[in-house]
Amino acid sequence: MNTRFAFTALLLLLSTGLFSQDSQNVILLDNWQDDNLPTISHGIRYNEVWGFVHDGLEYAVIGSTMGTHIFRITDDDTFSEVAFVPGAFQGQVVHRDFHDYKGYLYGTCDQGTSTLQIIDLHLLPDTVELVYNSNELVTTAHNIFIDSTSALAYLAGPSGSPLRIISLEEPTQPTLVNNFFGPVSYVHDLYVRNDTAYLNAANQGLWVVNFADPLNPELLGSLTTYPDQGYNHSGWLSEDSQLYVFADENDGFEMKACDVSDLGNIEVLSTFASNISPNSVPHNLMLKDGIVYVSHYNDGLQIFDLNDPENPERIAWYDTFNGDISYSFNGAWGIYAFLPSGRLLISDRTSGLYLFRMDLTLSTAELKRESSLQVFPNPTSGPLTLRCDLAQITGLRIVNLAGQEVRSLNTTGLWRGDELLLDVGDLPRGLYVIEVRSETEVQHTRVLRY
Structure with missing residues (x-):
């Protein structure tokens, strides 16, 4: 499977709001x-x-x-x-x-x-x-x-x-x-x-x-x-x-x-x-x-x-x-x-x-039902708190809208309900997608670094 193509398609879905014509974010x-x-x-x-x-x-x-x-x-x-x-x-x-x-x-x-x-x-x-x-x-x-x-x-x-x-x-x-x-x-x-x-x-x-x-x-x-x-x-x-x-x-x-x-x-x-x-x-x-x-x-x-x-x-x-x-x-x-x-x-x-x-946390109500991943504050000038309900988080990465990975973390040891503190202040201003993984599931959300 072409993972770069798949992730780019996800970025397009997250950034263009295919579910709603009246409002997004x-x-x-x-x-x-x-x-x-x-x-x-x-x-x-x-x-x-x-x-x-x-x-x-x-x-x-x-x-x-x-x-x-x-x-x-x-x-x-x-x-x-x-x-x-x-x-x-x-x-x-x-x-x-x-x-x-x-x-x-x-x-x-x-x-x-x-x-x-x-x-x-x-x-x-x-x-x-x-x-x-x-x-x-x-x-x-x-x-x-x-x-x-x-x-x-x-x-x-x-x-x-x-x-x-x-x-x-x-x-x-x-x-x-x-x-x-x-x-x-x-x-x-x-x-x-x-x-x-x-x-x-x-x-x-x-x-x-x-x-x-x-x-x-x-x-x-x-x-x-x-x-x-x-x-x-x-x-x-x-x-x-x-x-x-x-x-x-x-x-x-x-x-x-x-x-x-x-x-x-x-x-x-x-x-x-x-x-x-x-x-x-x-x-x-x-x-x-x-x-x-x-x-x-x-x-x-x-x-x-x-x-x-x-x-x-x-x-x-x-x-x-x-x-x-x-x-x-x-x-x-x-x-x-x-x-x-x-x-x-x-x-x-x-x-x-x-x-x-x-609110750039998620694009639509449909996506909110699919992902429990939360980041706040959003937008942010740098500091971020991340929380999700995956049974165990095994990895995290941050990707820009060109599909390029700009940050990758090994998060073994984080469990459901744990909070992870991040700082994206060193990244250029712009919109990013955060991806977290478990053994069986992948979840995404967006964050705006201003």
Whole structure:
């Protein structure tokens, strides 16, 4: 028997989730929605999501047609609504956007006679206070991103300019710094770190600009021709600033993973997609520890392993939308993946706010019945505890998704119920399969090293 082929086939089974089309490796913890909120077309009530931590507690934020809803995320994985802040413009709202800084939540709206809102979070967990609600600096803007290192907020797509920069040196008294026009006519979204801004400029591609001197910005690079080029919508930068991942908001267009180590020569390393439908559209995404979390419209939450950026691997998903997919822009709108607990937030345009946890222990209920092998914590940065009910464990090995053995242990002497402590911190980040053997049986499970 070709054991390499057999194990590769098992890896494909474990990694692609042949048993379920709706979810894999994602646990739904809670969902909030309010049917009393007014809808716009296609039954849409909700828009962007954000998360933050205050005094050690985790919070979730979701925008709606009426305003901003703030929730505490409890220890038992539920939403507890804390406050609602009415929007300056209500009703026909497609999008609100949020970012927090120094205990304040900053919110914009892209429709109507709106304002910049600043919400004081210091009274949490009891309440919040709206301390700024003015259109002096901006009426509408599609997105807001705050570079905390320079106390600058970047407003994408404001009325009157492609990009507006305001100072938050006094967090409740923002002041105008500059309007950026540069080489593009519109900035839809952006990511900024240490004054370097990655501008998702819609039909004009990706542009990188240094704003260390915001009055005299410096163009560092651009990517204006690339595979599946369309409406360059949103992106995120890796922790080491070597990889930028972005999405074009077009039917069937794949996301791009780019080498940005040389901004004068940005290179697309790979493209990837959910591949659920020819018309699937990615929307917003976040990149954390080599894992890309995507709000993928009608396909819901989609999660990809990009620790090998030239070979992306879809590892988990949860479809939040069960309606008519003939309209490509229903379903999951926003993603927030940076809560310290590892819990994930998704906003769905019609079904509200979701709380998830990724669990890579096993792919499906069917596989859980076949294998009693448990590893925790999962994902892990290194330390692992392994437990299974085999009568006697005679061997263990760890294999990567290419089918290559990266660790092998002689475990003679371990019996049913025993725990084995492992450390995979020396392995490259990525998804692995752990195989344990007895005299008569072999069991497998997966672990994500982040």
